Amino acid sequence: MIITLKYFGLIADLVNTHEEQLELSVDNCTSQELCDTLQSKYPGLVNTNFAIAVNQLIIQSVTPISNNDIIALLPPFAGG
Amino acid sequence: MIITLKYFGLIADLVNTHEEQLELSVDNCTSQELCDTLQSKYPGLVNTNFAIAVNQLIIQSVTPISNNDIIALLPPFAGG
Amino acid sequence: METEKKIKKTFVQGAISPEFIGTSIAKHQSKTAIGAHNIFLGQVRADVIEGKKVVAIKYSAYEEMAELKFYEIREAAFAKYEVTCLHIYHSIGTVKTGEICLFVFVSAPKRKVVYEALHFLVEEIKASVPIFGKEILEDDSYTWKTNS
Amino acid sequence: METEKKIKKTFVQGAISPEFIGTSIAKHQSKTAIGAHNIFLGQVRADVIEGKKVVAIKYSAYEEMAELKFYEIREAAFAKYEVTCLHIYHSIGTVKTGEICLFVFVSAPKRKVVYEALHFLVEEIKASVPIFGKEILEDDSYTWKTNS
Numbered sequence: 001m002i003i004t005l006k007y008f009g010l011i012a013d014l015v016n017t018h019e020e021q022l023e024l025s026v027d028n029c030t031s032q033e034l035c036d037t038l039q040s041k042y043p044g045l046v047n048t049n050f051a052i053a054v055n056q057l058i059i060q061s062v063t064p065i066s067n068n069d070i071i072a073l074l075p076p077f078a079g080g
Numbered sequence: 081m082i083i084t085l086k087y088f089g090l091i092a093d094l095v096n097t098h099e100e101q102l103e104l105s106v107d108n109c110t111s112q113e114l115c116d117t118l119q120s121k122y123p124g125l126v127n128t129n130f131a132i133a134v135n136q137l138i139i140q141s142v143t144p145i146s147n148n149d150i151i152a153l154l155p156p157f158a159g160g
Numbered sequence: 161m162e163t164e165k166k167i168k169k170t171f172v173q174g175a176i177s178p179e180f181i182g183t184s185i186a187k188h189q190s191k192t193a194i195g196a197h198n199i200f201l202g203q204v205r206a207d208v209i210e211g212k213k214v215v216a217i218k219y220s221a222y223e224e225m226a227e228l229k230f231y232e233i234r235e236a237a238f239a240k241y242e243v244t245c246l247h248i249y250h251s252i253g254t255v256k257t258g259e260i261c262l263f264v265f266v267s268a269p270k271r272k273v274v275y276e277a278l279h280f281l282v283e284e285i286k287a288s289v290p291i292f293g294k295e296i297l298e299d300d301s302y303t304w305k306t307n308s
Numbered sequence: 309m310e311t312e313k314k315i316k317k318t319f320v321q322g323a324i325s326p327e328f329i330g331t332s333i334a335k336h337q338s339k340t341a342i343g344a345h346n347i348f349l350g351q352v353r354a355d356v357i358e359g360k361k362v363v364a365i366k367y368s369a370y371e372e373m374a375e376l377k378f379y380e381i382r383e384a385a386f387a388k389y390e391v392t393c394l395h396i397y398h399s400i401g402t403v404k405t406g407e408i409c410l411f412v413f414v415s416a417p418k419r420k421v422v423y424e425a426l427h428f429l430v431e432e433i434k435a436s437v438p439i440f441g442k443e444i445l446e447d448d449s450y451t452w453k454t455n456s
Contacts, residue, residue, distance in 0.1 A: 009440030079439035089292030159291035182330025206340035
């Protein structure tokens with residue numbers, strides 16, 4: 001499957017990009033598995049606090065990820 | 081003694097003036113006695129709700145009135 | 161922290177214009193310790209009273225006592241809340257429906273205190289300042305407004 | 309009661325000017341059912357971080373998600389509170405210290421509800437809209453701001 005990853009703020013600094021496509025050799029996975037994959041790829045994410053949005057909805061627990069999903073890694077908000 | 085009376089809003093309508101001097105044949109009196117005097121003079125005040133300020137302070141209970149005091153009859157406030 | 165406590169006249173003749181409010185906001189841009197502003201505006205409503213529409217309110221006041229009260233309320237707010245500055249303007253004279261008659265402006269480094277201070281100020285102004293409002297109706301008759 | 313629920317863009321490029329706020333207030337003078345307005349303004353503070361002064365915040369956002377969140381927050385406020393209208397504007401891009409980055413504007417016939425609705429809106433915006441702030445320091449280094 002192919003998913004789109006979006007990175008913002010501090011997270012974009014850590015991974016050094018704002019967006020990328022990721023091709024995974026599985027048909028689906030969980031948000032937890034995706035996180036593990038990303039933390040292997042970007043060690044800077046390991047001790048960093050971020051929320052995950054799947055298709056613009058923030059997930060509160062482990063969530064299935066499917067082909068074409070858009071996953072955003074969101075550092076703490078600073079609006080206002 | 082001589083006192084100054086100030087009337088505002090609805091009260092000024094009822095007594096048909098904004099200010100007057102009142103000469104009383106006593107050297108001092110209470111706010112209650114003054115109210116009785118004013119209600120005799122202006123029957124419209126009898127069933128009307130107002131606060132009394134003596135020298136710009138609203139009185140909460142019966143208060144002595146002396147020569148040269150400024151007494152204001154204040155209908156309900158409508159600021160804002 | 162910079163504070164502003166000088167006694168200022170609160171009453172302004174007639175309506176408070178949106179431009180005046182904009183200018184007042186602009187004046188705070190040099191105060192860079194401020195992080196939050198909270199503004200309350202009172203606007204004259206076209207209420208219908210016994211079938212007749214309100215077209216304006218003519219405000220009068222026991223002015224000396226009202227300015228004293230405004231001063232006391234301002235001082236009480238500065239004592240109670242850590243605000244950088246606060247401003248109160250109230251109309252005297254005629255304000256038409258849709259126009260602004262009260263402008264209360266509170267500023268502080270952080271937002272929590274501005275909500276509380278603004279609420280305090282507006283409620284105190286309504287409850288304790290001797291201001292009177294003659295609601296002018298469309299047929300030129302009038303009634304006396306009272307705060308609820 | 310007249311309500312305004314159309315989806316509007318919330319983000320504005322750069323600082324929100326005091327003139328824009330004044331104009332926004334002026335537009336409400338034709339809405340004569342309104343008796344009370346409450347406005348919150350966020351202003352960029354010149355905080356000192358590790359000895360260096362903040363000179364600006366550069367705001368970025370997950371814009372599609374943020375506009376959706378703003379829409380949801382607006383709808384929630386209309387459902388919860390009897391307000392006549394409400395408006396939210398937030399800066400994107402660079403806002404210098406002393407300039408305004410957030411403008412929330414609530415109007416209703418009576419005042420009680422405007423305090424509550426404004427407080428709800430501001431807290432929701434701070435907590436749930438994916439906006440990020442890069443605090444630019446005087447030596448051109450930066451830190452990432454987080455809401456408290």
